Structure formats: structure tokens, C-alpha cells
Amino acid sequence: MANIQSLDPSASPLDYYGWELRRQREAHGLKQGQLGEIIFCTGSLIGQIETTKKVPTRDFSERVDAALGTDGVFSRLAGLVLRSQLPPWFQPYAEMEAKAAYISTYQAQLVYGLLQTEEYARAVLATSKPDDLDGLLAARMERQRILEREQPPLAWAVLDEAVLHRPVGGTDVMRRQLARLLEFITHRWIRIQVLPLSAGEHPGLAGSFTVLRFDDHPDIFYTEDMMSGHMTANAESIREASLHYAHLQAAALSVGDSAALIACVMEERYGDPPEQGAVA
Template sequence: MANIQTLDPDASPLAYYGSELRRQREAHGLTQPQLGTIIFCTGSLIGQIETTKKIPTRDFSERVDAALVTDGTFSRLVGLVLRSQLPTWFQPYADMEAKAAYISTYQAQLVYGLLQTEEYARAVLATGMPKDLEALVAARMERQRILEREKPPLAWAVLDEAVLYRPIGGHEVMRAQLQRLLDYATHRWMRIQVLPFEAGEHASLAGSFTGMRFDDDPDIVYTEDLISGHMTANPETVREGSLRYAHLQATALSVEESVARISRVMEERYGARP
């Protein structure tokens, strides 16, 4: 007789997803290989997800929903599963980010997370040598879904020009990443400005930070250090962050000039016309 691993569905969102997948599959009288054949994957993958050894993707979840006629159960669950893969210290920020009505961020080193391509995100996250890189990548891509809502948050990103030159993942990855930034140039809810080298000293030499406004909650400022993140709704800190961000916006290139700067770097540095 096969040794069937017992799952505690209350242990985590991933464990609940796995136990529910097994329950639904067995209720339909399907083996793991049979379900795998229906949704175009291996029975082994089904087994690994059922036993929490693999993280399900959104595409996988949508195919399971269609095959088992679950009225979107797994498509709804996968968001919770992927969010649970984020570092514990980052999860409160991700929860607030999903609720924000307005996001303003200055990034000194990297492209803002909600604007990263999958390949760029993978290269960034790999530097931390995580145990499950693909789970972290999937979680970051899931965060970006807030920009696909019918009414997403209004977001404004100021990127230091150094971000455009730092070859994260290599030239091919950077070409695609800069094209992603240009694709957002005409996005109704997103604005991108480049803080040019020629600006010299500026209002946030201390590093990156993000501000968030909400319909029903106090404004928040978020910063990160080497190993964790920090959110505060302290009015004085929020006011100081807003003032510094206003100075950054005034010092940065205009949205139109920023598009031209990104296009120029993309062609000269990475050998591709936008």
C-alpha cells in the first residue's frame, strides 16, 4: 500500500492548498497522473504540491479550477499561498501595499519591485541565496497583480539613474527590464521619473524609501535595512518623507525626459532600440 503523507490543513496556506487539492482530486476519482494528464503536467508535480514540496503557480491553479470545476477555489487560494512565501518581516508591508490608494517610491539601487520583470526579479532575489528562489519570484510576480486591477493604486516611482546602468541579470535581462519601464510610460496609473547623475547631491542620499496613502488609514513611510523592513505612521516621519519626496520629484527629470533618458541608456548601454 502506498505511503500517503498526512497533511495538517491548518499548518499554513500552502498546507491547506495541498490538502484541498488532494481532497478535490480524490472526490473526482482521479489519480495524480490522471489529473496531471488533464492539466498538462506530471503526476509527480501534483504529488509535490499536495505534500507542500512545491509551490503552486497561478497558471497551475487556474488549470486545476477548470479541470475540477471548483468555481475558482484554487485561483483564490493561490494568492494567499504566494503571499505566505514572502519573508515574514516583509508580509505586513505587502498587505499594506495591496490596500494603498497612492504609492510613492524612491529607489536608489534597483527597479521598484512592482515594475520588475520576472528575470530581473529572479536575479535580484538570488543574491540572498534563498532556499526556494522560485517561490520568492512567484510571490513577487503575484504582488504586481495590484497594478492589473480595474482601479489600481496611483503609483509614482523616482529611480536613480544608476538603476538603469547596473546590469542586473546581464544585458538581455536589462534590455527587457528597461523596455518594461518604457511600457509603463503610457500607463494611466503609473508615473516614472529618473533622478539623473547631474543632479548631484539630493534629498535622499541616505537611501530608498516608500510612502503609502490609504482611503481609511494613516499614511505610512517604509524603509529597509540589511535584514528587515520598517513601517511607521509617525506624523513627523511621514511629513519629512513627503517633503523629501517632493524635492526628489522636483529634482528628477520630467516624465517625458525620463522616457528619453531610459531609451538612450537602453540603446547605448544594452544595444537595443526601444
Template structure:
């Protein structure tokens, strides 16, 4: 007799998802293999998700809802599951970010998480050598869904020029990431400025920070160190951060000039690069030309 793993639906959001998936599947008399056939995956994957060995994706959840006629149950659950995969210290910030009506951020090293492409996010998150990189990437992509709401938060991002020039993930990944930033150039809810190297010393040399505003709750300032994140609603800190952000906005390029710089860096630094053999041929041709 096959051993059936006992599931505890109260252990975690992932545990509840797996328990509910098994319950719904068995209610309809489907084996794991048969459900897998219906939703175009393996029965093994269904089993791994039911036993919390794998984290479900949004696509998987939507397919399950369609196959089992569960009226969006798993599509709703997967958001909770993916948020639970974020680092424990980051989850309180993610919850507040999802409630914010206005987000402003200065980023000195990396593209802000809400603006990252999946490939860029994967390269960034891999540096921490996580146990389940796929789950972390899926959680970051899920976090970005707040920008797809009918009325998303207003957002303003200032990116240091170093963010554009640091080749995270390689040339192709960076080209895709900068193209993603350019998609926001005409966005109604998002504004992006670049703080150029020419600005020299500026109001946030100490590092990146985020500011969140809410409809009814006090503003929050969020910063990170190498170990954890820190949120504060201290009025003094809020005022100081607002003052520094105003100086950053004044020192940064205009939105139009920022778009132009992003475009230029994308083309000049991350554009199509000639292959080594093409460079060799070009060099030989140049030498022949000079001999004539």
C-alpha cells in the same frame, strides 16, 4: 501499501492548498497521474504540491480549477499561498501595499518590485541565495497583480539613474526591464521619473523609501536595511518624507525626459552587441583600410 502523507490544513496556506487539492482530486476519483495528464503536467508535480514540497503557480491553479470544476477555488487560494512565501518581515508591508490607494517610491539601487520583470526579479532575488527561488519569484509576480485591478493604486516612482545602468542579470534582462519601464510611459495610473547623476547631492542620499496612502488609514513610510523592513505612521516621519520626496521630484527629470533617458540607455548600453568574432573581423578590415 503506499504510504500516504498526512496533511494538516491548518499548518499554513500552502498546507491548506495541498490538503484541498488532494480532497478535490480524490472526490472526483482521479489519481495524481491522471490529473497531471488533464492539466498538462506530471503526476509527480501534483503530488509535490499536495504534500507542500512545491509551491503552486497561478497557471497551475487556473488549470486545476478548470479540470476539477472548482469555481475558482484554487485561483483564489493561490494568491494567499504566494503571499505567504514572501519573507516574514516583508509580509506586513505587502499586505498594506495591496490596500494602498497611492504609492510613491524613491529607489536608489533597484527597480521597484511592482515594476520588475520576472527575469530581473529572479536575478535580484538569487543574490540572497534562497532555498526556493521559484517560490520567491512567483510571490513577487503575484504582488504585481494590484496594478492589474480595474482601479489600481495611483503610483509614482523616482528611480536613480544608477538603477538604469546597473546591469542586473545581464544585457538581455536589462533591455527587457527597461522596455517594461517604457510600457508605463503612457500609463494612466503610474508615473516614472529618473533622478539623473547630474543632480548631484539630493534629498535622499540615505537611501530608498516608500510612502503609502490609504482611503481611511494613516499614511505609512517604509524603509529597509540589510536584515529587515520598517514601517512607521509617525506624523513627523511622514512630513519629513513628503518634504524630501517633493525635493526629489523637483530634482528629477520630467516624465518625458525620463522616458527619453530610459530609451537611450536601453539602446546604447543594452542594445544588440556585436559578437567577439565580428569585432575581430571589423578590426582587421579597419587595419587593411588604413594600409591602403
């Protein structure tokens, strides 16, 4: 007989998910392989998720809900599970980011997490050699769901031009990432400006930072270093950060000129993909 891992559903969101999945599956009289056939995956994957060896994706959760008639239970749990996969020091920021009405961010090194493609995010996250890259990646993609709300936060990102030139993940990944940024040009709730290298010295030289504003909560100023994040609602810090951000916006290219620069860098630095069958 197979050794069935005994889960404590109160230990973590992932443990509760695995415990509930096994409970619901058995209540429907299904073996792991049978449920796998219904939702188009392997029984092994079902077993790995039930024993917390794998993190469930949102797509997996939606298919389980449809198969077991659980009225969105697993889809709702997926959000909690995926958020719990974020580094502990980052989770408080992610929770506040999800509640923000307005996000102002300056990024000196990388594309802001909410705007990253999955390939770009994977390349970024892999640099820290995490134990579960797939789980961490799924958690980052889950953060982006706030942009799909009926009324998402107004997000304004100022990206240093260096972000466009840094080939994270290689040429193909960067080409698709810059194309993704251009898609946001027509998004009602997102604005992207590029701070050109010609701006010289500016208030953002100290590093990336983000200011979150809320309808019913004090503003929050957030920065992070290699090991942790730092979040404060100190009024003086917010005032100083807001002033710096205003200077950065003023020095940055307009939204239209920023889009033109992104398109230019995409074409000149990363080029178009070769036509199928083309000979080098």
C-alpha cells in the same frame, strides 16, 4: 503502497492548499497522473504540490479550478499561498501595499518590485540564495497583480539613474527591463521619473523609501535594510518623508525626459539584440 504525507490544513496556507487539492482530486476519483494529464503537467508535480514540496503558481491554480469545477477556489487560495512565501518581515508591507490608493517610492539601487520583469526579479532574489527561489519569485510576481485591477493604485516611482546602469542579470535582462519601464509610460496609473546623476547630493542619499497613502487608513512610511523592513504611521515621519519625496520629484527629470533617458541608456549601454544569423 506510497507513503502519503499527513498534512495539517491549519498549519499554513500552503498546507491547506495541498490538503484541499488532494481532497478535491480524490473526490473526483482521479489519480495524480490523471489530473496531471488533464491540466498538462506531470503527476509528480501534483504530488509535490499536495505535499507542500512545490509552491503552486496562479496558472496552475486556474487550470485546477477549470478541471475540477471548483469555482475559483484554488485561484483565490493561490494569492494567500504566494503571499505567505514572502519573507515574514516583508509580509505586513505587502499586505498594506495591496490596499494602498497611492504609492510614492524612491529607489536608489533597484527597479521597484512592482515594475520588475520576471528575469530581473529572479536575478535580484537569487543574490540572497533563498531555499525556494521559484516560490519567492512567484510571490513577487503575484504582488504585481494589483496593477491589473480595474482601478489600481496610482504609483509614482523616482528611480536613481544608477538603477538604469547597474547590469542586474546581464545585458539581455537589463534591455528587457528598461523596455518594460518604457511600456509603463502609456499606463494611466503609473508615472516614472529618473533622478539624474547630475543632481548631485539630494534627500535620497540615505537610501530607498516608500510612502503608502490610503482612502481609509493613516499614511505609512516604509524603508528596509539588508535583514528587515521598517514601517511606521508616525505623522512626523510621514511629513518628513513627503517633503523629501517632493524635493526628489522636483530634482528628477520630467516623465517625458525620463523616458528619453531610459531609451538612450537601453540603446547605448545594452544595445539591440543581434539579428538571427548575424556574424560577430
